[in-house]
Each structure stands twice: as structure tokens, then as C-alpha cells.
Amino acid sequence: xxxxxxxxxxxxxxxxxxxxxxxxxxxxxxxxxxxxxxxxxxxxxxxxxxxxxxxxxxxxxxxxxxxxxxxxxxxxxxxxxxxxxxxxxxxxxxxxxxxxxxxxxxxxxxxxxxxxxxxxxxxxxxxxxxxxxxxxxxxxxxxxxxxxxxxxxxxxxxxxxxxxxxxxxxxxxxxxxxxxxxxxxxxxxxxxxxxxxxxxxxxxxxxxxxxxxxxxxxxxxxxxxxxxxxxxxxxxxxxxxxxxxxxxxxxxxxxxxxxxxxxxxxxxxxxxxxxxxxxxxxxxxxxxx
Amino acid sequence: xxxxxxxxxxxxxxxxxxxxxxxxxxxxxxxxxxxxxxxxxxxxxxxxxxxxxxxxxxxxxxxxxxxxxxxxxxxxxxxxxxxxxxxxxxxxxxxxxxxxxxxxxxxxxxxxxxxxxxxxxxxxxxxxxxxxxxxxxxxxxxxxxxxxxxxxxxxxxxxxxxxxxxxxxxxxxxxxxxxxxxxxxxx
Numbered sequence: 001x002x003x004x005x006x007x008x009x010x011x012x013x014x015x016x017x018x019x020x021x022x023x024x025x026x027x028x029x030x031x032x033x034x035x036x037x038x039x040x041x042x043x044x045x046x047x048x049x050x051x052x053x054x055x056x057x058x059x060x061x062x063x064x065x066x067x068x069x070x071x072x073x074x075x076x077x078x079x080x081x082x083x084x085x086x087x088x089x090x091x092x093x094x095x096x097x098x099x100x101x102x103x104x105x106x107x108x109x110x111x112x113x114x115x116x117x118x119x120x121x122x123x124x125x126x127x128x129x130x131x132x133x134x135x136x137x138x139x140x141x142x143x144x145x146x147x148x149x150x151x152x153x154x155x156x157x158x159x160x161x162x163x164x165x166x167x168x169x170x171x172x173x174x175x176x177x178x179x180x181x182x183x184x185x186x187x188x189x190x191x192x193x194x195x196x197x198x199x200x201x202x203x204x205x206x207x208x209x210x211x212x213x214x215x216x217x218x219x220x221x222x223x224x225x226x227x228x229x230x231x232x233x234x235x236x237x238x239x240x241x242x243x244x245x246x247x248x249x250x251x252x253x254x255x256x257x258x259x260x261x262x263x264x265x266x267x268x269x270x271x272x273x274x275x276x277x278x279x280x281x282x283x284x285x286x287x288x289x
Numbered sequence: 290x291x292x293x294x295x296x297x298x299x300x301x302x303x304x305x306x307x308x309x310x311x312x313x314x315x316x317x318x319x320x321x322x323x324x325x326x327x328x329x330x331x332x333x334x335x336x337x338x339x340x341x342x343x344x345x346x347x348x349x350x351x352x353x354x355x356x357x358x359x360x361x362x363x364x365x366x367x368x369x370x371x372x373x374x375x376x377x378x379x380x381x382x383x384x385x386x387x388x389x390x391x392x393x394x395x396x397x398x399x400x401x402x403x404x405x406x407x408x409x410x411x412x413x414x415x416x417x418x419x420x421x422x423x424x425x426x427x428x429x430x431x432x433x434x435x436x437x438x439x440x441x442x443x444x445x446x447x448x449x450x451x452x453x454x455x456x457x458x459x460x461x462x463x464x465x466x467x468x469x470x471x472x473x474x475x476x
Contacts, residue, residue, distance in 0.1 A: 014314070014343045015387065017474070018341060018352045018353075018354050018385070021316065021341045022341045022356070027382075030373075031369050031372075048366070049365075051366065088365075165377075165380070203373060204452065236455075237454070237455050279366050281363070281365070281366065
């Protein structure tokens with residue numbers, strides 16, 4: 001009779017069988033952030049394969065411009081970009097800003113995906129590499145002005161963890177190299193560490209914060225403020241609206257991490273701005289959304 | 290004497306139950322569930338090909354489990370929003386149906402022809418359990434049992450909130466189609 005018990009239970013309880021056979025297995029975490037940018041900097045999110053992201057970003061003037069400047073809204077620095085998912089793990093984008101008439105291009109590769117369950121991977125890991133080319137006319141005509149002097153290169157690792165549905169945190173170690181620095185006191189290479197996070201306050205609204213600390217050598221003696229930004233993401237189906245307050249005017253790493261156009265939070269050197277992301281799917285039979 | 294008797298009985302029971310096993314429980318791990326909540330404005334269509342289901346042929350009891358993250362959309366963004374905003378799949382990772390074929394005595398598995406089955410049971414989705422009653426078709430063939438079924442559920446019944454902004458784009462009534470091909474379960 002002892003033998004009967006286990007056989008009877010496995011043989012008869014259909015619900016136990018269902019639980020046993022519905023293995024959840026490896027679950028890939030997704031959507032650590034709402035968009036491919038936290039605020040100014042990249043997040044670990046990618047455009048999925050065959051999806052195009054059209055991004056329109058504005059940063060207005062400084063809030064301390066007062067009523068005369070309509071608190072900065074009289075001026076706008078703009079950035080437009082088209083960013084495409086070649087694979088689910090590979091995206092590339094091109095963009096243009098009116099700040100120093102800069103063109104930029106980047107690639108982002110997803111190297112690791114955070115998983116839950118057995119043999120879990122604790123973090124998302126991505127690499128982002130970009131090049132920026134400013135195209136304003138040379139003002140100093142007395143030196144040799146080479147095309148290569150216009151170039152900035154950025155290498156960045158993005159390490160993020162989605163702690164729960166609400167909270168995700170990210171670290172972004174970065175190297176920015178400028179062939180020609182804004183002043184002779186800058187070094188050509190700048191190492192920086194970004195820390196950013198998001199907290200979802202509802203299914204469609206999240207608040208974000210982002211800070212990039214630049215490791216400058218003591219003899220560099222330039223005193224650019226580090227980039228500090230706070231933002232809100234509002235997602236409405238195919239659009240994500242990102243509204244932010246930031247001390248950076250530039251919208252690409254060679255600008256806001258380097259910091260030559262950053263202002264001070266202390267004395268109201270704060271810019272209101274927004275990114276609008278509109279995603280189009282070019283997947284066959286996929287609807288517009 | 291008494292011990293030997295029990296042993297003999299046990300062996301008999303083991304042989305009996307294991308012998309019957311293959312025939313009394315049927316299952317699939319590759320069942321399909323398709324849902325569609327399209328409107329003229331938007332095609333919303335997703336498919337899950339990894340649905341687990343069991344059918345007990347002694348009494349017509351059956352159940353289904355579908356992982357929400359296994360629903361695949363053509364539009365990646367839609368899939369992300371389905372998981373993140375609508376179905377909340379990290380909180381409610383699977384949908385489960387537990388039910389019964391009411392007219393089981395009328396179904397003859399030895400006949401290789403389509404037979405109508407009245408299915409009734411409880412569907413748990415998004416943390417809410419509702420009674421579902423629908424007609425299905427069973428088709429026994431070559432030792433397997435194929436089954437299909439369509440029904441409609443309301444997003445509101447399962448407390449799936451559709452924000453005002455996209456209300457016109459998403460149908461309130463969601464059409465669900467189920468397709469399984471049961472095989473004998475031997476374990």
C-alpha cells in the first residue's frame with residue numbers, strides 16, 4: 001500500500017502536472033528604462049530589430065534668464081536623430097545638433113541581458129561607441145585646421161540592473177577623446193562615470209535622475225560643472241515624452257560629459273528641455289502603433 | 290503471510306496504474322493561444338506557441354497554462370507595453386484555465402471524427418478568476434487528440450486598464466483562439 005500513494009498522486013492530480021510541466025525557465029528582464037536614453041545619456045535599452053526611432057530634442061536657455069528671456073524658452077538648442085534597430089542586440093543612429101553644427105553617429109551593442117530564475121545574469125550590459133563632428137567655420141585661421149580636429153570619440157559601457165518593476169539603476173563608465181580640446185588646458189582624454197536611475201510611479205510615468213562625474217587631472221585646471229539632470233518620462237503608446245531639467249546644453253556625450261557648455265545648478269544655470277521619441281515599426285505586417 | 294499479500298497487491302497496483310497511465314492522461318507543451326483585440330485603427334494580434342495543457346480521458350477534466358511573456362507580437366513596442374502596462378507579466382506571469390468537458394460521456398475517442406465538446410471552467414488572468422463557458426471541437430486521430438476552441442473575454446472583466454488615450458485603438462472584447470494537439474502523457 002505504501003507504493004500506491006505516490007503513483008496515485010502523480011497519476012491523478014492534473015493541476016500538479018500542469019504546474020510541473022509549465023517551467024518558467026529563463027526569463028529575460030525587459031524595459032529597465034522607458035527609452036534608449038535615461039535623460040541625456042544612453043540607457044541599456046535598444047531599438048528592437050526593424051524599428052526606427054525618430055527623436056526630437058530641445059534644450060531651452062537658462063532659467064535664470066528671467067521673464068525677459070521667458071525663463072530660457074526664447075532660445076532653443078535642438079538635436080534631431082534617426083536611430084534604427086539592425087538586430088535586437090545592435091542599433092545605430094545618426095543625428096545633428098545646432099550646437100556647434102555637430103553631426104554624430106553611434107552604435108550600441110547589447111552584450112548581456114539580465115535574467116531571473118536559475119543561472120541568472122544579474123545585470124544588463126551594453127557598449128556604446130560614437131563619433132561627433134562639429135562643422136562650424138574655424139575662427140582661428142592662424143593655425144593648421146585639420147578635419148581630424150573636428151572629431152570627438154566616445155566609448156561607453158552601460159551596466160544596469162532592474163531591481164524591481166519600479167526601480168532600475170545604471171552605471172556608465174565613459175571615455176571621451178577630443179582630437180582638439182576646447183581650451184589648451186583640457187586633456188585630450190577624459191574619463192567619466194555616469195550614475196543614473198529611474199523610478200516608475202505608474203505604468204506609463206517614470207522619474208529619472210542622471211549624473212556624470214568627470215575625472216579630470218589636477219593640472220587640467222578647467223572647471224566645467226558635471227552634468228546633473230532630473231527628468232520625467234511619459235509614455236503614450238508609440239511616443240515617449242521625456243521632460244527634464246538639466247545644466248547641460250549639449251545632448252551628446254562629447255558635449256554634456258566633457259562639460260564645456262554646462263552651467264551651474266547653484267545660480268540657476270538650469271535648462272528646461274524635452275526629448276520626444278516616436279517609434280515606427282518596419283517589421284512586416286506590424287501595425288503603426 | 291500478510292506482508293506477502295500486501296506486496297502482491299502493491300505490485301498488481303503498480304502494474305495496473307502504470308499500464309493505464311499512457312491512456313488516461315493526454316498533454317501538450319506546444320499548444321497555441323492566439324488573441325486579437327484589433328480595431329479599425331490598430332492591429333493587435335499575438336500568438337503563444339508554448340502553451341501547456343492536460344486532458345484526463347477518464348472524466349474529461351482539462352487545464353491550460355500560458356506564460357504571458359511567451360506571447361509574441363509583430364510590433365516589439367506593443368509586446369513591451371503588453372507585458373509592462375496591460376497584463377503586468379512580472380506580477381502575473383501566467384494565465385491558467387482549469388475546467389471540465391461537460392458532455393464527456395458523449396465523446397468517443399475511438400471515432401476519428403470531429404466531435405463537439407462543451408467546456409466550462411475558470412480562467413485566471415491578470416490575477417482575476419472568471420468563469421468561462423464555450424464550445425470546443427475535439428478530433429481524435431492516430432492516437433492523438435486535436436482540439437480547437439474560440440471564445441471572447443472582456444479586458445474589463447480581468448481588470449486590465451486601458452487608458453483613455455488609446456481606448457479607441459484597443460478593442461474591449463478580446464477574441465481568443467486555442468489550438469492543441471494532445472499526445473499520451475508518459476512519465
